[in-house]
Amino acid sequence: MVRAQTWILAKHFNGFPKESDFQLKEEELPEPKAGEVLLEALFLSVDPYMRPFSRVRMKEGDVMIGTQVAKVVQSRNAAFPVGAHVVSRGGWRTHTVSDGSDLVPVMPDWPRDVSLSLALGTVGMPGLTALYGIEEVLELKSGETLLVNAAAGAVGSVAGQMAKMKGCRVVGSAGSDAKVAFLKELGFDEAFNYKTVASLEEALKKAAPDGYDCFFENVGGPFSSVAMSQMKDFGRIAVCGSISTYNDTEVQTGPYPQMTMIVKQLKMEGFMQSRWEPKHPESLRRLMGWLKEGKLQSREHITKGFENMPAAFMGMLRGENTGKAIVEV
Ligand SMILES: NC(=O)C1=CN([C@@H]2O[C@H](COP(=O)(O)OP(=O)(O)OC[C@H]3O[C@@H](n4cnc5c(N)ncnc54)[C@H](OP(=O)(O)O)[C@@H]3O)[C@@H](O)[C@H]2O)C=CC1
Numbered sequence: 001m002v003r004a005q006t007w008i009l010a011k012h013f014n015g016f017p018k019e020s021d022f023q024l025k026e027e028e029l030p031e032p033k034a035g036e037v038l039l040e041a042l043f044l045s046v047d048p049y050m051r052p053f054s055r056v057r058m059k060e061g062d063v064m065i066g067t068q069v070a071k072v073v074q075s076r077n078a079a080f081p082v083g084a085h086v087v088s089r090g091g092w093r094t095h096t097v098s099d100g101s102d103l104v105p106v107m108p109d110w111p112r113d114v115s116l117s118l119a120l121g122t123v124g125m126p127g128l129t130a131l132y133g134i135e136e137v138l139e140l141k142s143g144e145t146l147l148v149n150a151a152a153g154a155v156g157s158v159a160g161q162m163a164k165m166k167g168c169r170v171v172g173s174a175g176s177d178a179k180v181a182f183l184k185e186l187g188f189d190e191a192f193n194y195k196t197v198a199s200l201e202e203a204l205k206k207a208a209p210d211g212y213d214c215f216f217e218n219v220g221g222p223f224s225s226v227a228m229s230q231m232k233d234f235g236r237i238a239v240c241g242s243i244s245t246y247n248d249t250e251v252q253t254g255p256y257p258q259m260t261m262i263v264k265q266l267k268m269e270g271f272m273q274s275r276w277e278p279k280h281p282e283s284l285r286r287l288m289g290w291l292k293e294g295k296l297q298s299r300e301h302i303t304k305g306f307e308n309m310p311a312a313f314m315g316m317l318r319g320e321n322t323g324k325a326i327v328e329v
Pocket residue numbers: 047048049125126129150151152153154155156173174175176179218219239240241242243244245271272273274316317318319320321322323324325
């Protein structure tokens with residue numbers, strides 16, 4: 001018998017979450033049956049979508065949604081032998097019994113000098129999101145000017161670096177001066193702290209006086225309205241996320257985008273990386289290749305201890321992470 005720890009949604013919360021909205025539980029797991037494996041979590045991902053998902057798709061008492069890199073510690077499934085590493089959608093739990101249907105083996109030949117935690121970040125879902133946003137949605141071309149917000153985070157930092165690899169001019173915004181310095185280290189042409197600029201409009205204009213061809217949108221809300229007004233005619237916007245609205249207690253209204261979109265003839269498309277799932281293996285190989293060649297830098301914000309999952313989650317929503325937010329068990 002293994003004693004597993006899980007974090008459950010104790011209470012549906014309105015606004016910004018607090019520690020008491022989550023509850024740590026212990027349960028005894030049964031031995032794996034034929035076809036099943038027992039997993040032990042090594043790294044857990046801390047993602048923005050957990051916030052809106054908990055509101056719209058979860059009941060009180062449910063285990064918090066999430067992915068993790070786990071090791072197979074018992075196996076009665078030949079596809080997942082003991083010692084194998086997998087990405088599991090098991091949620092916020094230390095141990096999971098799985099029939100394998102929700103498991104994805106970590107990329108074969110994962111280099112020994114690359115932390116497996118990157119399978120939750122740059123060489124995982126956030127990296128794929130950046131790649132498809134840049135290549136499939138925006139179809140970004142050399143010489144174009146790209147705006148990325150939440151640029152120092154897991155998705156934004158990869159999107160900006162990919163744009164530099166493609167020969168674009170890249171402008172990034174982030175919520176601290178340290179993050180702005182990080183963006184400069186990554187090669188962003190311009191970066192600014194959206195929390196301290198006197199005028200967002202002026203900051204965007206100063207960074208790209210001729211306007212933006214493309215916008216990789218992670219933030220939504222008022223930032224989005226201001227940025228949209230600075231797009232070039234026929235500009236393209238990839239709507240990846242809307243984190244500034246995830247803790248809202250009331251749905252935000254206007255300014256409405258239609259007039260700007262009509263006058264500038266903009267194209268705006270929401271997306272999730274799952275749309276291109278058949279391309280994932282090849283895309284992960286490309287991301288790993290860039291990482292190994294030094295073309296892609298990766299930073300993580302690691303919180304130690306499974307007991308700190310809620311704190312890490314709230315910290316990410318407050319912007320404490322530079323790069324990918326991870327909990328190491
Ligand atoms: N469509 C898809 O398939 C996917 C979409 N996403 C979306 O991409 C975005 C980035 O995700 P990810 O890279 O994982 O997260 P990050 O690593 O970027 O972490 C979240 C960051 O968001 C910023 N933030 C928080 N609150 C606000 C706010 N009110 N206004 C502006 N910025 C804020 C903070 O940075 P700062 O200090 O700069 O404010 C924080 O560090 C999210 O919107 C997420 O939902 C992510 C993965 C997949």
